[in-house]
Amino acid sequence: DGGITQSPKYLFRKEGQNVTLSCEQNLNHDAMYWYRQDPGQGLRLIYYSQIVNDFQKGDIAEGYSVSREKKESFPLTVTSAQKNPTAFYLCASSSLAGGPWTGELFFGEGSRLTVL
Amino acid sequence: AQSVAQPEDQVNVAEGNPLTVKCTYSVSGNPYLFWYVQYPNRGLQFLLKYITGDNLVKGSYGFEAEFNKSQTSFHLKKPSALVSDSALYFCAFNAGNNRKLIWGLGTSLAVNP
Numbered sequence: 001d002g003g004i005t006q007s008p009k010y011l012f013r014k015e016g017q018n019v020t021l022s023c024e025q026n027l028n029h030d031a032m033y034w035y036r037q038d039p040g041q042g043l044r045l046i047y048y049s050q051i052v053n054d055f056q057k058g059d060i061a062e063g064y065s066v067s068r069e070k071k072e073s074f075p076l077t078v079t080s081a082q083k084n085p086t087a088f089y090l091c092a093s094s095s096l097a098g099g100p101w102t103g104e105l106f107f108g109e110g111s112r113l114t115v116l
Numbered sequence: 117a118q119s120v121a122q123p124e125d126q127v128n129v130a131e132g133n134p135l136t137v138k139c140t141y142s143v144s145g146n147p148y149l150f151w152y153v154q155y156p157n158r159g160l161q162f163l164l165k166y167i168t169g170d171n172l173v174k175g176s177y178g179f180e181a182e183f184n185k186s187q188t189s190f191h192l193k194k195p196s197a198l199v200s201d202s203a204l205y206f207c208a209f210n211a212g213n214n215r216k217l218i219w220g221l222g223t224s225l226a227v228n229p
Contacts, residue, residue, distance in 0.1 A: 031215060042221040050215060090159055101215050103148050107159030
């Protein structure tokens, strides 16, 4: 089955530690996105990438880092510089092929990070 | 600033009754408008989109939405609600084809048996 896999589903971290969230897709999509979701705040874009070895900051990139070394993978690192990292993190992908962008995003099941 | 608003944090409806989840937008030009649904502790799923053409758009799970340019609205509707429709619904738009979506804050729909 094609889809997006995020891991781990739940993660606990101590303050001051970096943590990396995995996102893998087998949909052959060019674009990948990381969102942060907090109750009552909707989805906020952290980083996105439209091509391998290139990515752009979203609205709340501070304290986060990403890489896009392979088309299938877009890991997110939550660094110790992120002041309030406890949240639900969602990875998504989208096809850019064949004309205007359709706007249809495919989401993973999310990773819930809790800082102790 | 361009934005999308979901004026209701929560909507309650009885099973079998029609449901409406509201979305209004403030976007220059011709926006692309979307609805997504999120079930508890899950990722979002695409429901439907309006790009151009017929103002009434049909989507997944029996949902539909009507694009109303004069009222700058894109309300999500379903003729007969199911308990399984209970979820968080997000309206979103894209303007300028920059391949990013701008999201509303979400509306929690509760369908009561």
